[in-house]
Amino acid sequence: MKKLLVYAAFGLAIFSACTSEPQERQLPILGPRTPDVKMVEGKPVVDTIYHTIPDFAFLDQDSQWVTPKTVEGKIYVADFFFTSCPSICPKMKSQMLRVYEKFKGNPNVALLSHSIDPRHDTVAVLRDYADRLGVKSDTWHFLTGDRDSIMDLAQKHYFVTAMQDESVPGGFEHTDGFLLIDEQRRIRGHYHGLDEEDVDRLMQDMELLLAEQKNKNGQGKK
Numbered sequence: 001m002k003k004l005l006v007y008a009a010f011g012l013a014i015f016s017a018c019t020s021e022p023q024e025r026q027l028p029i030l031g032p033r034t035p036d037v038k039m040v041e042g043k044p045v046v047d048t049i050y051h052t053i054p055d056f057a058f059l060d061q062d063s064q065w066v067t068p069k070t071v072e073g074k075i076y077v078a079d080f081f082f083t084s085c086p087s088i089c090p091k092m093k094s095q096m097l098r099v100y101e102k103f104k105g106n107p108n109v110a111l112l113s114h115s116i117d118p119r120h121d122t123v124a125v126l127r128d129y130a131d132r133l134g135v136k137s138d139t140w141h142f143l144t145g146d147r148d149s150i151m152d153l154a155q156k157h158y159f160v161t162a163m164q165d166e167s168v169p170g171g172f173e174h175t176d177g178f179l180l181i182d183e184q185r186r187i188r189g190h191y192h193g194l195d196e197e198d199v200d201r202l203m204q205d206m207e208l209l210l211a212e213q214k215n216k217n218g219q220g221k222k
Helices: 089-103 123-133 147-157 196-221
Strands: 033-040 043-050 075-081 109-115 140-143 162-164 172-174 177-181 187-192
Touching: 075 089, 075 196, 089 109, 089 177, 089 196, 109 147, 123 140, 147 162, 177 196, 187 196
Parallel strands: 075 109, 109 140
Antiparallel strands: 033 043, 075 177, 162 172, 177 187
């Protein structure tokens, strides 16, 4: 089996924002970053441009387009799977279901599960899959679309493995990664979807991110 992609990009930038309360844990911002040099009063000032998830457009299980507009102002968790997966996907979905049950009433949270086998995973197949899990698309969207676009999004922007490989069970290889994304589409955490304790950590970090979002919005209103 091919080796899984190394999440080297995550190691390029792990930043914690400065705070007047250093004892309060804050989530890092993951992924590559680039400096942005501007001249202010004749002096160079360096700002940081963080990696963000680019624009996308996929259909969900209700034939609705899911775009950045869908998750605007929300935090979301992304993962990659396929419905006929004979190995890790059922375990991943049982863990994501825990996340769904905890946050399904929160309008500021979304879950995006991208199929890496869109040829098989049509809207109808995803509808049946969601129904069997007992979930609704206002929180959890199962996405299908152009396969190359989905693979490109996974590997180049979420930094997770997603590829066709006929030598592995099911014909596709992918990691168990759950990615936590903030309202600015920045990656704030990576978690193993097969590890219950790591998924517990994801849910704790989601609470932190929601609190961070609430505090930021509250400060903006003053």
